[in-house]
Amino acid sequence: MNGVHDLGGKHGFGPVEREEHEPYFHADWEKAVMVMNLIGMVKRIYNIDEFRHAIERMGQAEYLNTSYYEHWLASVSTLLVEKGVIGREELEARTREFAANPQRPLGDSKDPELLERMMRVVRKGMAEKSEPQPAPRFQLGEAVVTRNWQPPGHTRLPGYARGHRGRIHAFHGVYILPDAHAHGRGRCPEPLYSVGFEAGELWGETAEPRQRVYIDLWESYLAPVEGERRRDG
Amino acid sequence: MGSHHAEPEPWVVHRVRALESLLIDKGLLSTEVVDKVVQTYEKDVGPMNGAKVVARAWVDPVYKQRLLADGTAAIAELGFGGRGGGDKLVAVENTPAVHNIVVCTLCSCYPWPVLGLPPVWYKSPAYRSRAVLEPRKVLAEFGVTLPAETEIRIWDSSAEIRYMVVPMRPEGSEHLSEAELAALVTRDAMIGVAHVAFPAP
Numbered sequence: 001m002n003g004v005h006d007l008g009g010k011h012g013f014g015p016v017e018r019e020e021h022e023p024y025f026h027a028d029w030e031k032a033v034m035v036m037n038l039i040g041m042v043k044r045i046y047n048i049d050e051f052r053h054a055i056e057r058m059g060q061a062e063y064l065n066t067s068y069y070e071h072w073l074a075s076v077s078t079l080l081v082e083k084g085v086i087g088r089e090e091l092e093a094r095t096r097e098f099a100a101n102p103q104r105p106l107g108d109s110k111d112p113e114l115l116e117r118m119m120r121v122v123r124k125g126m127a128e129k130s131e132p133q134p135a136p137r138f139q140l141g142e143a144v145v146t147r148n149w150q151p152p153g154h155t156r157l158p159g160y161a162r163g164h165r166g167r168i169h170a171f172h173g174v175y176i177l178p179d180a181h182a183h184g185r186g187r188c189p190e191p192l193y194s195v196g197f198e199a200g201e202l203w204g205e206t207a208e209p210r211q212r213v214y215i216d217l218w219e220s221y222l223a224p225v226e227g228e229r230r231r232d233g
Numbered sequence: 234m235g236s237h238h239a240e241p242e243p244w245v246v247h248r249v250r251a252l253e254s255l256l257i258d259k260g261l262l263s264t265e266v267v268d269k270v271v272q273t274y275e276k277d278v279g280p281m282n283g284a285k286v287v288a289r290a291w292v293d294p295v296y297k298q299r300l301l302a303d304g305t306a307a308i309a310e311l312g313f314g315g316r317g318g319g320d321k322l323v324a325v326e327n328t329p330a331v332h333n334i335v336v337c338t339l340c341s342c343y344p345w346p347v348l349g350l351p352p353v354w355y356k357s358p359a360y361r362s363r364a365v366l367e368p369r370k371v372l373a374e375f376g377v378t379l380p381a382e383t384e385i386r387i388w389d390s391s392a393e394i395r396y397m398v399v400p401m402r403p404e405g406s407e408h409l410s411e412a413e414l415a416a417l418v419t420r421d422a423m424i425g426v427a428h429v430a431f432p433a434p
Binding site for chain 1: 243245246247248249250251253254256257258259260262263265266267270271273274275278314320321338339340341346350353354356357358359360361362365367368370371374375381382383384385386388390391392393394
């Protein structure tokens, strides 16, 4: 979707502000949100593409007015409700309880099995691996042009890179297509490439000199350039 | 503004507590899990991992070749891997001719196994919007000025591939041990927005 999350090349956000000796978390609620999101994915309540898309759906003005972990909170709560894990009313009622009594105990029970599973994921990962098929259609060095389309749902083809020519720099393997996976349309694995773009192709005469942008793009985002085959990428 | 850490509404705190307590009720969460996972990211998974990879590459040219050819496997040799969304790690090398920068314009993809959790500025609209459009201006704000003839390569992490930069080894560091070298390597240098300095500033 053409949302504000698709930030590449936008103006008006000012200088990059850094914090000296920045802590990993600025508040305890951020820690809980991070771990609840991991749980959502480890327990396969939702997948990472659904997670990203639920952030994109949170509301365009709100996206810019909230912090990173507030984005995660919006996505986690949206998905837990949509997937039926938590009832909408139940969540509102429990939120009111904590507002009325912030000291209300969380309740707790140890869960060694869950703990072990989570620590294994933290140490070893849980990412979906590359799949063997289908074979890639494009060759290294081949000229390609990105689709100029405006999908209303989730996609990982950034707006600034649509309708532009680049060259295949590397073939990464075959990966789940986020455009399908975020919308319950299955895995639809496709070849994934690193595609290199000259900055002038993306930004025209305002491009800084001697700059290239490399973007990881799925095969269906790309079309061949007629009359061009291999050349150095 | 997403780049700032504004004080959240108290509602946010209540909402998060509500979610936690409901997930605990349903047997999907325990506070111990929250504490242990957070502790791991605060103490064990961070830029010190990536720094070891870089230092090894600096002292062992054969390892560096393996790292640049297959980052996932070479990084796993040092015991690092794991959650970060990404399936595959790619290491890109800075040289006098080429300077690499990592960004995620669509969200905040970052090589967790080697760099840990990303800093707020990496996730900010300012960095995500500008790194691809005006990298030299962004680098200048970080105090990095590159010769005009240096090519800049921006890696926009749009899929499950995660990138880390192998910075240039600083001059004068020839006598340092691998561990001493690792201590010089910063998070920002492995994102590509800083050089490694020796002596360390």
